[in-house]
Amino acid sequence: xxxxxxxxxxxxxxxxxxxxSKEAVNASISFALVxxxxxxxxxxxxxxxxxxxxxxxxxxxxxxxxxxxLNRSFARELVNDCLDALLASPVTGAELFxxxxxxxxxxxxxxxxxxxxxxxxxxDVRLPHLAMLFLVMLLGTWGITVIGTMFSAMxxxxxxxxxxxxxxxxxxxxxxxxxxxELSHVLINNGALAENFIWFRILVAFNVIFTILALALVxxxxxx
Amino acid sequence: xxxxxxxxxxxxxxxxxxxxxxxxxFKVPDEANQGAIFRIIYFHVPAAITSFTGFYIGMFSGVxxxxxxxxxxxxxAASINEVSLAFASITLVTGSIxxxxxxxxxxxxxxxxxxxxxxxxxxxxxxxxxxxxxxxxTRARLSAVLSIFACVDIVLVWKSIEWFRTQHPGPVLxxxxxxxxxxxxxxxxxWNLLALLMLSAALILIRTRQEAMKREIDAMRRxxxxx
Numbered sequence: 001x002x003x004x005x006x007x008x009x010x011x012x013x014x015x016x017x018x019x020x021s022k023e024a025v026n027a028s029i030s031f032a033l034v035x036x037x038x039x040x041x042x043x044x045x046x047x048x049x050x051x052x053x054x055x056x057x058x059x060x061x062x063x064x065x066x067x068x069x070l071n072r073s074f075a076r077e078l079v080n081d082c083l084d085a086l087l088a089s090p091v092t093g094a095e096l097f098x099x100x101x102x103x104x105x106x107x108x109x110x111x112x113x114x115x116x117x118x119x120x121x122x123x124d125v126r127l128p129h130l131a132m133l134f135l136v137m138l139l140g141t142w143g144i145t146v147i148g149t150m151f152s153a154m155x156x157x158x159x160x161x162x163x164x165x166x167x168x169x170x171x172x173x174x175x176x177x178x179x180x181x182e183l184s185h186v187l188i189n190n191g192a193l194a195e196n197f198i199w200f201r202i203l204v205a206f207n208v209i210f211t212i213l214a215l216a217l218v219x220x221x222x223x224x
Numbered sequence: 225x226x227x228x229x230x231x232x233x234x235x236x237x238x239x240x241x242x243x244x245x246x247x248x249x250f251k252v253p254d255e256a257n258q259g260a261i262f263r264i265i266y267f268h269v270p271a272a273i274t275s276f277t278g279f280y281i282g283m284f285s286g287v288x289x290x291x292x293x294x295x296x297x298x299x300x301a302a303s304i305n306e307v308s309l310a311f312a313s314i315t316l317v318t319g320s321i322x323x324x325x326x327x328x329x330x331x332x333x334x335x336x337x338x339x340x341x342x343x344x345x346x347x348x349x350x351x352x353x354x355x356x357x358x359x360x361x362t363r364a365r366l367s368a369v370l371s372i373f374a375c376v377d378i379v380l381v382w383k384s385i386e387w388f389r390t391q392h393p394g395p396v397l398x399x400x401x402x403x404x405x406x407x408x409x410x411x412x413x414x415w416n417l418l419a420l421l422m423l424s425a426a427l428i429l430i431r432t433r434q435e436a437m438k439r440e441i442d443a444m445r446r447x448x449x450x451x
Contacts, residue, residue: 150373154366158356167352171345172373174338209376217369220290224365 003098006091010099011106017076018107024072025107032065032115036122047124054125055185059177061115062137063144066108067166070148073100074156083156093219097149105145112137129187136187139203140180146207147172150214153221179203226429233426240419247412255409261325268318270417271311272340274424276378278308279347283375286368295439296432298364301371302354303431307424309347316340339377346374360442 018024039057043050077083086096116137120127127133148169155164179199186196248266255262285301288294319337324330331337350370357363 154353154369155356157362158353160356164353164356168346168349168370171342171349172377174342175377210373213373213376217372220365221369224361 003095006095007099007102010086010091010096011102014073014100014103015106018103024069025110028065028068028107028111029114031068032061032111033118035061035064036115036119040122050123051125051189052185054119054123054188055181055183057123058116058119058184059140059181061119062108062112062141063170063173063177065111065115066141066144066148067169069104069107069111070145070152070169071162071165073104073149073152075152075161078156087222093222094215096222097153097214097218100152101145101149104149105142108141108145109137112141125188127188128190132193133184133187136180136183136203139200139207140176140183142207143176143180143203143210144169144173146211146214147176150210150218150221153218175202176206179206226433230426230429233422233429237419237422237426240415240422244412244415244419247415252409252412258326261322264318264322266413266416268315268322269413270420271314271318273417274420275308275311275315277421278304278311278424278428279343279371279378280375282308283368283371286364286371289364290368293361295360295364296436298360298367299432299435299439300428301364301368303428303435305347305350305371306431307427309344309351310427311420311424312340312344312347316344343374343378346370346377350374360439 039061043053045053074083077086087093091099116127116133119125148165151165151169151172155161155168158164179202182196182199183193183203185191186193244266248263252263254260282301282304285297285304289297289301316337319340320330323332350367353370354363354367357366
């Protein structure tokens with residue numbers, strides 16, 4: 001119970017701070033819209049071809065825009081040595097990490113929920129299985145969040161932090177991104193989900209394995 | 225003593241490789257479908273196994289550092305990972321040459337190749353991370369954690385041949401249930417593996433010594449700055 005209470009306290013603190021400043025979410029939404037605009041110049045495709053690559057486009061937008069939020073996650077605590085204060089508080093590393101994970105998860109989901117309809121309108125893509133697509137978004141985003149928050153903690157004190165985080169997390173996220181892209185592709189194209197169930201399993205396995213690993217190792221990363 | 229071990233390993237490895245090259249090129253017949261190019265497997269597979277083995281030993285060495293806080297273990301981990309990265313690059317290059325002849329393309333986004341490439345990128349990230357951190361203890365700590373994460377990804381690489389539909393050849397070695405090679409053709413592959421493992425051990429010993437010297441120089445520099 002203490003774990004949950006402290007985790008929620010950290011998450012609430014981060015969300016409150018973000019709601020007041022709105023710096024990461026605004027930047028992330030603007031970035032997502034810019035990427036969607038740039039894609040329109042990069043590809044001049046027929047509607048059917050767009051549906052073929054829609055899953056990939058969607059998750060590239062989510063992954064790129066999500067990094068902006070993840071980058072700020074621990075970096076915002078550097079001002080006034082807040083990170084040291086948090087580590088000195090009774091909150092454990094795992095609680096701090098999980099709290100930040102939850103806050104990042106909510107923020108990235110907000111960005112995704114705004115980007116998805118914009119994407120559907122701009123590219124004229126129908127979303128016939130919206131509920132299932134939302135489930136894929138929930139699973140895929142957790143993978144992005146847990147890896148991103150962990151590596152955000154690892155790179156928080158590094159010079160070139162903004163460069164290091166995407167370089168490290170994108171290769172690590174490939175299994176989750178590939179799973180999410182494949183499932184989104186199937187759902188957007190009315191494909192048979194049962195034949196592609198392996199991607200669900202990979203997404204779930206990825207999330208479970210890396211959440212456990214991150215919770216076990218984050219104390220070492222933050223405290224030593 | 226260390227120099228003698230390194231010399232012994234290099235000479236033994238060289239002798240086995242020379243003898244093996246003779247066997248591979250003059251005694252082993254061409255493969256029925258692929259012709260002479262199949263011989264690349266004698267370097268491709270041993271280099272892949274050497275790199276995988278190295279990445280795992282590197283991870284355990286990193287875990288050893290996390291448990292004992294001995295910087296020598298971090299040096300060993302970094303050296304092993306560096307040598308393994310070189311062997312992983314050899315695997316990709318030899319695989320690409322084979323693919324050009326058999327498939328007609330240098331590269332295809334087959335899940336197995338992609339996963340291996342991802343693995344390579346993660347370890348490039350590992351060395352970028354190491355270069356970005358000045359404090360040796362922080363560097364060792366974060367490198368060890370990254371190494372653990374990377375090794376989980378290697379599991380995906382290893383299993384991907386079973387999980388994904390792939391155009392990469394299925395297992396051919398008897399040990400993986402393949403049974404696609406005659407015993408006489410398979411034996412040089414294991415000898416090559418032994419030679420490459422000895423060569424990598426020699427390279428790791430050289431790199432570990434260099435890392436130890438680097439630590440001594442850093443310590444002397446810090447001592448000099450203190451006055």
